[in-house]
Amino acid sequence: MRILILCQFLFVIAVFISTIRTIMSLVIFLSQQNNAESIENGKNKFQNSESFVRPLLWNLFYTYLFIFQHSIMATKIGKEIWIKIGFEVIQRSIYVACSSFSLSLLMANWQRLEYGSLWVFDTEQNRNVWWAITLMQFFGWMIVLGGCVMMDLGEMLGLKQVWNCYRGRADPMTKKSKELQSLYSHTRHPSLNGFLVIFWIHPHMTLDRCVLAILLSAYMLGFFTMDNDDYAYQYNQLIRKRGNYISPHMSHWLKLN
Helix, strand or coil, X not given: CHHHHHHHHHHHHHHHHHHHHHHHHHHHHHHCCCCHHHHHHHCCCCCCCHHHHHHHHHHHHHHHHXXXXXXXXXXXXXXXXXXXXXXXXXXXXXXXXXXXXXXXXXXXXXXXXXXXXXXXXXXXXXXXXXXXXXXXXXXXXXXXXXXXXXXXXXXXXXXXXXXXXXXXXXXXXXXXXXXXXXXXXXXXXXXXXXHHHHHHCCCEECHHHHHHHHHHHHHHHHCCCCCHXXXXXXXXXXXXXXXXXXXXXXXXXXXHC
């Protein structure tokens, strides 16, 4: 039993390290601003259809592969498959590992289409634009990070599941309120606004980036199904936490304003 738990710990730690590495690569992949050569290419039109059709199709394939994996494994049936074969404790970590792999596969095989860009801003010549876009990208990633922390990062990565198993405790999700579980089912990652900023605020909107932004934005918006009860729960939590950190006098002043 101890050997099994040790193996589970080693697996989730490896997944955690791999996921951090993938996230760092994703930050560079989505937020890195292009050099002068790519900016100059972006001002030109396509030379022929063959120069972008095949790369575009491959990009679509890897994007849909990530979306398919990320969606199917998150369904009830997808989770039950791992539970039935005895991987209940590390089911969440397996999901994170597969998501990290499919995302890494997308980034490693992505083919840039620099010709025929929707818009191009030369940030090397205009530092004000560079700073403005960099700050907005930073703001977007802070929203993503804050959302992950709010949603219990340890549980999302599968660390708490293994720790609770070692301590003889129940799955951490069973300890959460029904309202929070409902919120999780409607929006597992409360970082929609952050990712929209990251996808669309960029100085060089190439065709491949535009396609990626459209597909991932539509995918995230399609799974963002919060209802009035979810908003009410978040509002009540905000009021409760505000009461813990703000003095009664200041809280009364905020209500008046």
